[in-house]
Amino acid sequence: xSDHETHDQRCxxxxxxxxxxxxxNCGQRDIDFxxxxxxxxxxxxxxxxxxxxxxxxxxxxxxxxxxxxxxxFLQGKRASQIPPLxxxxxxxxxxFIWFSSGDGITFFEEAANGAxxxxxxxxxxxxxxxxxxxxxSAVQAEFNTWLPRVFLLSVPALALVxxxxxxxxxxxxxxxxxxxxxxxxFAMLWTLLSAALTWAISLASTETANVIEHVLPIWIxxxxxxxxxxxxxxSWTKAILVNLLLFPLFNALFxxxxxxxxxxxxxxx
Numbered sequence: 001x002s003d004h005e006t007h008d009q010r011c012x013x014x015x016x017x018x019x020x021x022x023x024x025n026c027g028q029r030d031i032d033f034x035x036x037x038x039x040x041x042x043x044x045x046x047x048x049x050x051x052x053x054x055x056x057x058x059x060x061x062x063x064x065x066x067x068x069x070x071x072x073f074l075q076g077k078r079a080s081q082i083p084p085l086x087x088x089x090x091x092x093x094x095x096f097i098w099f100s101s102g103d104g105i106t107f108f109e110e111a112a113n114g115a116x117x118x119x120x121x122x123x124x125x126x127x128x129x130x131x132x133x134x135x136x137s138a139v140q141a142e143f144n145t146w147l148p149r150v151f152l153l154s155v156p157a158l159a160l161v162x163x164x165x166x167x168x169x170x171x172x173x174x175x176x177x178x179x180x181x182x183x184x185x186f187a188m189l190w191t192l193l194s195a196a197l198t199w200a201i202s203l204a205s206t207e208t209a210n211v212i213e214h215v216l217p218i219w220i221x222x223x224x225x226x227x228x229x230x231x232x233x234x235s236w237t238k239a240i241l242v243n244l245l246l247f248p249l250f251n252a253l254f255x256x257x258x259x260x261x262x263x264x265x266x267x268x269x
Contacts, residue, residue, distance in 0.1 A: 058082040062186050063193075067227030070182040074175055074231075088155070088181040095188040096148055098195065146264055150257035155180045157253045165242055166232055179231060187220055221247075 009018050016025035023030065058081065061068050073081045158180035163173055171179075194216040202209035224246065229239040 054080065054082050058087070059189070062087075062182070063190065066186075066223045067179075067182075067230035070179045070227070071231050073178060073182075074171075084178050084181045084185070088185045091185045091188045092148065092151060095192060096151075098192055099147070143261060146261045147258070150254065150261055151184070153257060154250075154254055155184060157257075158183065158250055161246060161249050161253075165245060169232055179227075183224060183227065186223060190216070190220055190223075 010016065011018055011023035011026060011028055011030065013028040014023065014026045016023055018030055021030055022028070058069060069081055070084070073084060155177060159173060159176040162179060163171070163176045166176075194213070197216065198209050198213045201212055225236075225239045225243045228234055228242055229236070234242065
């Protein structure tokens with residue numbers, strides 16, 4: 001047997017003998033992406049985003065069966081679920097690509113125009129703010145850089161809040177982290193879906209798009225009630241009360257983080 005043939009029958013990653021398309025030792029697929037670029041792209045999407053048969057069902061369940069993904073995962077049915085951390089990171093990536101588009105720039109440009117509308121500035125703080133907003137794109141760039149940290153920190157923050165509210169339910173903190181990731185993943189993906197639908201419908205009817213823009217976010221408010229009812233087996237009354245407590249606590253924590261990021265962005269820009 002030639003050296004070339006021996007090499008072809010061994011895994012290029014761990015040099016283990018191959019007895020099929022995948023290495024029995026490390027799991028790497030025996031494919032030369034230089035000859036078949038589809039192998040490179042399929043391995044990338046499969047490993048990074050886990051795009052297989054679970055994704056369509058998982059996304060549908062996430063959108064329209066609140067709390068079921070987290071419930072099944074916590075029950076040990078993990079092979080049939082999209083890994084929560086991977087799902088959350090992928091959603092965060094797409095969300096911040098969208099957030100970094102022109103919408104954010106518009107916000108900071110409007111803030112800059114508002115600062116100019118005040119005219120003269122009587123104190124040093126107003127002068128500093130006005131000076132920073134002379135270049136809103138620079139503030140936006142720093143804001144976009146640091147805001148993902150707030151979203152990453154929002155996972156343990158939300159987990160701590162739910163752990164406090166449901167401390168008698170027997171769930172450990174890591175289980176609350178899974179629940180938090182599922183809730184935040186839904187919020188980001190639903191926001192993206194709402195924006196995409198609003199834009200698409202606006203091409204045909206601006207009035208209908210305006211209605212859709214205000215109706216779809218209502219589901220984000222209702223969703224946690226249904227999710228908590230399913231996961232923690234709450235009554236309607238308790239689920240609604242918990243939701244009323246959860247939103248102010250979590251929004252306050254997130255608002256503090258966002259304000260700190262804005263201050264940091266203005267300082268660094």
